[in-house]
Amino acid sequence: MNEKLAENATGKSEQKKIIIVDTTLRDGEQTAGVVFANREKVRIAKLLDEIGVHQIEAGIPVMGGDEMEAIKEICRAGLKASIMGWNRPVIKDIEASLACGVDAVAISISTSDIHIKYKLQTSREWVLEQMVKAVEFAKKEGMYISVNAEDASRSDMDFLIQFARAAKEAGADRLRYCDTVGILDPFTTYERIQTILKNVDIDIEMHTHNDFGMATANALAGVRAGATHVGVTVIGLGERAGNAALEEVVMALKHLMGIDLGFKTEMFREIAEYVSRASGRELPAWKAIVGSNMFAHESGIHADGALKNPKTYEAFQPEEVGLERQIVIGKHSGTAALKAKFAEYGIHLSEFRAQELLAKVRSYCVALKRPLFDKELMYIYEDYFGKN
Numbered sequence: 001m002n003e004k005l006a007e008n009a010t011g012k013s014e015q016k017k018i019i020i021v022d023t024t025l026r027d028g029e030q031t032a033g034v035v036f037a038n039r040e041k042v043r044i045a046k047l048l049d050e051i052g053v054h055q056i057e058a059g060i061p062v063m064g065g066d067e068m069e070a071i072k073e074i075c076r077a078g079l080k081a082s083i084m085g086w087n088r089p090v091i092k093d094i095e096a097s098l099a100c101g102v103d104a105v106a107i108s109i110s111t112s113d114i115h116i117k118y119k120l121q122t123s124r125e126w127v128l129e130q131m132v133k134a135v136e137f138a139k140k141e142g143m144y145i146s147v148n149a150e151d152a153s154r155s156d157m158d159f160l161i162q163f164a165r166a167a168k169e170a171g172a173d174r175l176r177y178c179d180t181v182g183i184l185d186p187f188t189t190y191e192r193i194q195t196i197l198k199n200v201d202i203d204i205e206m207h208t209h210n211d212f213g214m215a216t217a218n219a220l221a222g223v224r225a226g227a228t229h230v231g232v233t234v235i236g237l238g239e240r241a242g243n244a245a246l247e248e249v250v251m252a253l254k255h256l257m258g259i260d261l262g263f264k265t266e267m268f269r270e271i272a273e274y275v276s277r278a279s280g281r282e283l284p285a286w287k288a289i290v291g292s293n294m295f296a297h298e299s300g301i302h303a304d305g306a307l308k309n310p311k312t313y314e315a316f317q318p319e320e321v322g323l324e325r326q327i328v329i330g331k332h333s334g335t336a337a338l339k340a341k342f343a344e345y346g347i348h349l350s351e352f353r354a355q356e357l358l359a360k361v362r363s364y365c366v367a368l369k370r371p372l373f374d375k376e377l378m379y380i381y382e383d384y385f386g387k388n
Contacts, residue, residue: 002104002144002173004082005054018259019229021146021205022048022246023057024275025074026086028237031279038070040278042077044234047271049079052263053246057106057231061085061096068100075101082144089134098141106176107134108148111155111163124159131163132170139171146205146229148176153184157195164200174203174229179218182211182241186221193225205229208244210236215244220252223259234275235283235290247272247289247321255316269322289321296326330371331362341377353385360384 005019025041028034036044045056056079058071075083084104085097097105109131110120116127131147138145147167152160164175177193184192193204206222206229208215219230236245247268253259272290276283285293295318318325327337335354338361342349349357360380364372372380 002055002082004080004103005144017228018223018253018261019054019205020052020246020250020261020263021055021057021084021229021231022053022233023207023231023243024048024233024237024246026057026059027231027239027243028233028275028279029059030239031237031242031281032239034237034279034281036070036278038066038073041070042073044271044275044278045074045079045081045083046077047267047274048234049077049081050264051267051271052261053081055082055084055104055229057084057086058100058102059086061100061102062087062090062093064096068096071100071102084144084146087134089130091134091137094134094138094141094143098143102143104144104146105138106146106148107131107138107172108150108176110151111149111160112151113156114154115151128163128166132166135167135170135172145172146174146176147172148178148207150178151180152177153179153192154181157192161196161199164196164202168200168202172202174205175200176205176207176229176231177222177227178207179209179215182209182215184208184218185212185214186217189218189221190225193222193227197226203228205231206244207231209238210241210243213241215242216248216252219244219249220257223253223257235272235281235287237275237279237281245288251289251316251321265320266322290323292323292326294318294321295323296328328371329361329377331365333358333361341374342381345374345378347381357381357384 024044029036048056058074059067061068061071071085082104083102084106085100085102086106087093087097089107089109094105109127110116116122116124135145135147149160149163167175204227206219206227208218230249232246232249233243234246236242250261250263269290272283285291295314327340329337329341335351335358338354338358339349361372
C-alpha cells in the first residue's frame with residue numbers, strides 16, 4: 001500500500017479499513033460545462049485533505065498547461081493525502097504524471113466489448129497488452145498503481161478476471177471497478193465484486209455513477225462484498241448524473257455500516273458550498289446529508305417530535321455535517337412549532353392563541369405559496385393581537 005494511504009487509513013472499525021478516493025478534481029471537472037480555476041483546484045484539494053480524504057485524484061497531467069500547473073501546486077502543498085494522476089495506458093501520460101510529482105497513478109482502459117469494438121476499435125488482447133506495459137513502466141518508477149477497468153459493469157466477467165489477474169501480476173496495487181454508465185444495482189454489485197475477489201486477491205475500488213440514482217448504494221454494496229476503496233466526488237459532481245457523493249458515502253459508512261473513518265464531517269457543508277460555487281452547479285435544498293432541508297421541519301407532527309427529541313425525525317445531529325436545525329412555519333405547521341418560534345422572541349403563546357394564529361398563518365402560506373419569514377409572523381401577530 002502507498003505509504004500515505006497506509007498512514008491515513010484511520011477507520012476505527014476492526015471490521016475493515018476503507019480508503020476514500022476523491023475525484024472531484026478529475027471526474028467532477030469532467031461534468032459538462034464545469035471548469036475549476038487553478039486556485040480553486042488547490043483550495044478544494046486542501047479542504048479535502050483537511051476533512052480526511054485519503055487519496056485525491058488531482059487531474060490529468062498529460063493535458064499540460066494549467067492542468068499540469070495546478071497538479072504540481074497540489075503536490076507541493078504538503079498534504080497528508082496521497083495525490084494521484086489519471087492516465088491512459090500510454091507511457092507519455094505516465095511520464096507527465098511523474099513530472100508533476102504525484103505518488104500514485106491511475107491507468108485507465110476500457111474492458112467492455114462494446115467499448116473495445118466501437119470506442120477503441122481493437123481487441124481484448126491489445127487491451128491487456130497496453131495495460132500491462134503501462135503498469136510495468138509505472139511500477140519501475142515506484143508508483144502506487146490503480147488499474148481502472150472502464151465500463152467494468154458491462155464487461156464479460158471471465159475477461160474482467162483475466163484483466164485483474166494480469167494487472168496484479170504486472171504490479172498493480174488495486175483494480176478500479178467502474179460502473180461507467182451507472183447501470184448496476186446493489187444486489188448485482190455485491191455478487192460481481194465477490195466473484196472478482198474469489199478469483200483474484202487484489203484491492204478493489206468502487207467507482208460508481210448515478211444514472212439510475214444508485215451510485216452511493218452500489219458503492220456501499222461493493223464495500224460489503226469486500227471492496228476496500230471508494231471513489232467519490234463532493235456533492236456527487238460528475239459526468240451526466242454524477243458520481244457517488246463523498247458526504248453520503250462517509251456518513252453512510254459511519255451510521256449505517258459502523259465504519260467511522262474519523263473524518264471532519266462538520267466541514268461537509270462548507271466544502272459542498274465551495275464546490276457548488278466553483279463548479280457553477282446548484283446545491284439543492286433537498287440534497288442528502290448537506291442540503292439545507294436536511295434538518296428543516298415544517299409538518300406539525302414532525303416539528304413537534306423534533307422539538308421534544310430531535311432523534312424522532314433526525315438520523316444524526318445537524319452539527320455533525322455543519323448544518324443547523326430549523327423549524328419552518330408554513331401551511332403544515334402545528335401549534336407546537338408556532339409556540340416554539342415565538343418563544344425565540346420572548347413571546348409566550350397560549351394554546352388558545354396559538355390555535356387562533358395558526359389559522360391565519362396557514363391562510364397566508366396558501367396565498368403566498370411558501371412558508372413565512374420570522375418578520376412576517378411578527379406582523380401577523382401584531383395585526384391580530386396588537387403590540388404587547
